Amino acid sequence: xxxxxxxxxxxxxxxxxxxxxxxxVVAIVLFTIAVRVIMYPLxxxxxxxxxxxxxxxxxxxxxxxxxxxxREKLAQExxxxxxxxxxxxxxxxxxxxxxxxxxxxxxxAINHALAATPxxxxxxxxxFLVSGLDQLVPLNNVWIGMDLTQAxxxxxxxxxxxxxxxxVTTYVQSKMITPPQQQPTDGQPSQAxxxxxxxxxxxxxxxxxxxxxxSVGLSIYFIVSNLVSIFQYAWNGQAKWENVxxxxxxxxxxxxxxxxxxxxxxxxxxxxxxxxxxxxxxxVTADDVEEVVESVPVSKxxxxxxxxxxxxxxxxxxxxxxxx
Amino acid sequence: MILSPNVRSNLLSNRSLLTRRxxxxxxxxxxxxxxxxxxxxxxxxxxxxxxxxxxxxxxxSTSILVAYNEFIVQxxxxxxxxxxxxxxxxCQPRSDENGNPLVWQYKVDGAARQFFSLPVQYQVDGKxxxxxxxxxxxxxxxxxxxxxxxxxxxxTIAGRTGHTVADLVMDDQRIYIGLNSKDVVALDRDxxxxxxxxxxxxxxxxxxLLDNGTLYxxxxxxxxxxxxxxxxxxxxxxxxxxxxxxxxVLHNGRLYISSFARKVFEVSLAGEITKDYxxxxxxxxxxxxxxxxxxxxDLGGSVYALDTTNGLSEVWKRSxxxxxxxxxxPLVYEDRVLVAARDxxxxxxxxxxxxxxxxxxGAPLVRELPAQILSDLLLIRPEDQVDIAxxxxxxxxxxxxxxxxxxxxxxxxxxxxxxxx
Numbered sequence: 007x008x009x010x011x012x013x014x015x016x017x018x019x020x021x022x023x024x025x026x027x028x029x030x031v032v033a034i035v036l037f038t039i040a041v042r043v044i045m046y047p048l049x050x051x052x053x054x055x056x057x058x059x060x061x062x063x064x065x066x067x068x069x070x071x072x073x074x075x076x077r078e079k080l081a082q083e084x085x086x087x088x089x090x091x092x093x094x095x096x097x098x099x100x101x102x103x104x105x106x107x108x109x110x111x112x113x114x115a116i117n118h119a120l121a122a123t124p125x126x127x128x129x130x131x132x133x134f135l136v137s138g139l140d141q142l143v144p145l146n147n148v149w150i151g152m153d154l155t156q157a158x159x160x161x162x163x164x165x166x167x168x169x170x171x172x173x174v175t176t177y178v179q180s181k182m183i184t185p186p187q188q189q190p191t192d193g194q195p196s197q198a199x200x201x202x203x204x205x206x207x208x209x210x211x212x213x214x215x216x217x218x219x220x221s222v223g224l225s226i227y228f229i230v231s232n233l234v235s236i237f238q239y240a241w242n243g244q245a246k247w248e249n250v251x252x253x254x255x256x257x258x259x260x261x262x263x264x265x266x267x268x269x270x271x272x273x274x275x276x277x278x279x280x281x282x283x284x285x286x287x288x289x290v291t292a293d294d295v296e297e298v299v300e301s302v303p304v305s306k307x308x309x310x311x312x313x314x315x316x317x318x319x320x321x322x323x324x325x326x327x328x329x330x
Numbered sequence: 331m332i333l334s335p336n337v338r339s340n341l342l343s344n345r346s347l348l349t350r351r352x353x354x355x356x357x358x359x360x361x362x363x364x365x366x367x368x369x370x371x372x373x374x375x376x377x378x379x380x381x382x383x384x385x386x387x388x389x390x391s392t393s394i395l396v397a398y399n400e401f402i403v404q405x406x407x408x409x410x411x412x413x414x415x416x417x418x419x420x421c422q423p424r425s426d427e428n429g430n431p432l433v434w435q436y437k438v439d440g441a442a443r444q445f446f447s448l449p450v451q452y453q454v455d456g457k458x459x460x461x462x463x464x465x466x467x468x469x470x471x472x473x474x475x476x477x478x479x480x481x482x483x484x485x486t487i488a489g490r491t492g493h494t495v496a497d498l499v500m501d502d503q504r505i506y507i508g509l510n511s512k513d514v515v516a517l518d519r520d521x522x523x524x525x526x527x528x529x530x531x532x533x534x535x536x537x538x539l540l541d542n543g544t545l546y547x548x549x550x551x552x553x554x555x556x557x558x559x560x561x562x563x564x565x566x567x568x569x570x571x572x573x574x575x576x577x578x579v580l581h582n583g584r585l586y587i588s589s590f591a592r593k594v595f596e597v598s599l600a601g602e603i604t605k606d607y608x609x610x611x612x613x614x615x616x617x618x619x620x621x622x623x624x625x626x627x628d629l630g631g632s633v634y635a636l637d638t639t640n641g642l643s644e645v646w647k648r649s650x651x652x653x654x655x656x657x658x659x660p661l662v663y664e665d666r667v668l669v670a671a672r673d674x675x676x677x678x679x680x681x682x683x684x685x686x687x688x689x690x691x692g693a694p695l696v697r698e699l700p701a702q703i704l705s706d707l708l709l710i711r712p713e714d715q716v717d718i719a720x721x722x723x724x725x726x727x728x729x730x731x732x733x734x735x736x737x738x739x740x741x742x743x744x745x746x747x748x749x750x751x
Binding site: 123124125127128131132140141143144146153156160 | 374375376446491492493495511532533535550571572573575590591611612614629630655657672704
């Protein structure tokens, strides 16, 4: 079953190798780009679905809050919301599930084609779907002085640039697709958000570490794959560059500025107070504002916080509704 | 005081920052630990096995020598138990403080310090020694009577890094080693200094053939090389149109070798192809030549018998006999040919026509093991100074849990199993 993916991949990879001057690196780069481009419709669907789900988050939070004691009703209302918006909650998972074996196949094909060990080479037999390609085996695995089948640590020192690039590109990729921090309605810290934040830091380091042990050829695959992914998100308008470059103003899911210091916290509290007063609901007092602000520990970012970031979008629906 | 969810969230996220950072630090520490351990190169290659004879005073004994992963062990071919260490003074079995017999076992530490090439046996001052090379190219001299390395870390080859899976070759003065980093090096047998190095265009994974002062080297770069063993000078090279992973076999003044070009070649000692035979798939292993008939298997699972006296004409062929690759050299004994395959099976064939030998229940005589078989089969005979009544075949798998099994050659009766302890 697995061979249905692996064998064509190995064949195409070797074909590219033979067409482009017996260069394994060119073959890996082109093949990775080609596979990611072919899978773009699936990626785009996943990105679209993810975006819609993000946009629905405030409404979902409101429903969760409203029906927190009635799970059945909550499920009904959620399904109603999905129907109204024409969203399939699993719409983002299916493309991902389809893509996953392809990515694994791509990874395995590169690993097999480079055939670093006798067991890997013996496993290549019978995998070529085009006659004559097996005469090219084993592929030329040296690129600018590096053995593609060996780990960067077993290559010249400049090969260590590759794990660093894997780390950087993975970091950029994971940061730019991380959804903005949602404001919880139940007063509890969001475990999912904390996990996401941790993963965006841990994953790049983990990939960098793996790349130190994996072959140089696989590092090239990781880098190209990350770059293509970054390009695709940017092309789709979903790249959150403000997550990567801190000097860019941050936005929440619905475009509201994210609170990062005492001054902005104070500003938000004042805004809440003002909004509440407009609808005749004034339980937030000036003392409350001062009390809350003073209770927040002073951080380095507070000291540097000269003024609250400019809002680039309208206030969130959540905020308006909570004031009502 | 009533606070909106936005405000509460910001307050609580500040409080949970410390927890998040702790989780992050723990995760990082675990990853660093994992990275430090590094990936063990398990699944790199297959066990190297051979039959050896060692002597203690006037006593000669036969053992199976196996090198696989971090171990080199000796096994008694009669019962499949670890060979008991003998005291070099009185040749009596040695035992530990509890009276348990000590078995011959050599182990190295470190993930990369693993063995896939066969150690060579030699003598120093009349005492048996072994020379072994690990996957990461560390050379170990091992005292046969007390299996400890003379240097715990082994000796590296000057100026060379990379891996080695090829078996070693040794003569009176030199050690010849094929390296994955394209070279074959000749080392001084005493100092391990590099005497000469010959560079091919790709890795050398097979044991070079040394004959009459010439070293025949197979390379993954598709060429067979003849090199002067004394100087390392090239005598000739021959393109075999596909990766070459087999050691050539010399028979009646001709070399017989196969390649990934799906061919078996007959090559003159002057470096010219005199005959060839097309196979169905890549051929990895070396042939077995008995009575002028060459027996070989391919990675598609087919087996061939070719007449070397008649231009490699086909005597018989068993297409797709096995469901997996046949890497191991077929074992030929009297009227039968035994073939081991990656489908975990050993097949008994009639030597005359390649038909399956039928067992007492009327079915083809086949034995199945729990793991892939890629190592060469070993023939154990009573005349090899082994206390057995009839010949055995010893099959070696990739599984350390059932590393070796011995069967009678006659009817495939299982005599013993051996697992790494």
